[in-house]
Amino acid sequence: MATAILLVGGFGTRLMPLTKNTPKPMLTVAGIPVTEHQLKMAKAAGITRIVLATSYLAELFTPYFGDGSKWGMQIQYAVEKSPLGTGGAIRNAAKLINSSESIVILNGDVLSSHNLAEQIRQHEAHGADVTLHLTKVEDARAYGCVPTDPNGRVTAFLEKMENPVTNQINAGCYVFNPRVLESIPLDTVVSVERETFPALVASGAAVYGYIESSYWVDIGTPHALMNASTEIVNRDGDFLIMPGSKVDSSARLTGGSSVAGNCQVLAGALIDSSIIESDCSIGSNAQISRSYISKGTKVEDGAKITSSFVTNDEIISIP
C-alpha cells in the first residue's frame, strides 16, 4: 500500500501572527489540526504509513501525533535543518521510505475530499511517473494553471496569467513513482511546482492529471482558513465543542463556530463564526465574531472582538 509524505515545513507567512508559534498545518480547523484532517483522509484511502516532512517549528508535531498509533497509522518524521522547499522536502522525506510502491505527496495546507484511492489507481493504470490532482476553479487568475490533453496527460505548467488557458489548477496532491523521486537532488532547495514538474513535462515524462472538483480548499490565507472551519462545522450543525471543554449553558455559539479541547467558555459569552483553539478561556459576556483565538489565550470578561486574529500577545484585524 502506498506511503504518504505530508509537506508541513513551510513558514505560513500569510497567516502571521497565528503562525508565529504554530506551524500552519497545526492550526485548528473545526476543532482539530489541519494535519489531522489530512491523516483521516489518507487513512480513508487505505494509507497507513505517513512521513511528516517538517522544518519550521518541527518540534510541535511529535507531541501531538507521536508514532501515529492513536490514529491506527505509522507516523515518521523527516526534519530539514533549514527548509528545502517542496521538492527538497519530498526528496529528504523519501530517504525514510524504502519501497517500490507509489508515494503520495500531500501539501499540508489543503483540505480535499477527492477520491485519493482512485487517483492512485489511475496513476498505476497509466504506469505514470507522476499523477497530480487537478481541480477546476471559477477564477484561475490567482493560480498557475495546468492544461491536459484529451488523454489526461499534462501538457504544461503555466504561471499565473490574466487570461488563463484553462481553469484547471494544481490541487497539491501528487502520486509519484518512487524512481522519479530519486531524480530530485538531495540536500538542495528545490520547488516541485516551479522546477521538478515543468522539467518532467519538458523531458517527455508521463505526467498525468487526475481531474476531480469535489470539496477542496487551500487554507493558506486568512479568509480561506476561517471559511473552511465554519463550513465544515456547518455540515453537521451550527457549532462544535470538542471533548474536554466546558461551555456555560448561557453562552451562545453560532455560525459554524468551534471550540477545541480543554477550553472554558463562561456565562453569557457569544461566539459567532469563530475558531477557538485549545486551552483558551473566554470570559463572561465576551463577544467574539469572525475571529481566530489562538491556543491558550485568555479573553477578558466583556471583551468585544471582531474579525481579528488573537494571540496572547496581540490582536490584529484579519487583513
Ligand code: GTP
Ligand atoms: P506562505 O509562507 O504563507 O506562502 O506559506 P508556506 O510557507 O507554508 O508555503 P506554501 O503554501 O507554498 O507551501 C505549500 C505546502 O508545502 C505547505 O503545506 C508548507 O508547509 C509546505 N512547505 C513549503 N515549503 C516547505 C519546505 O521548505 N519544507 C517543508 N518540509 N515543507 C514546505
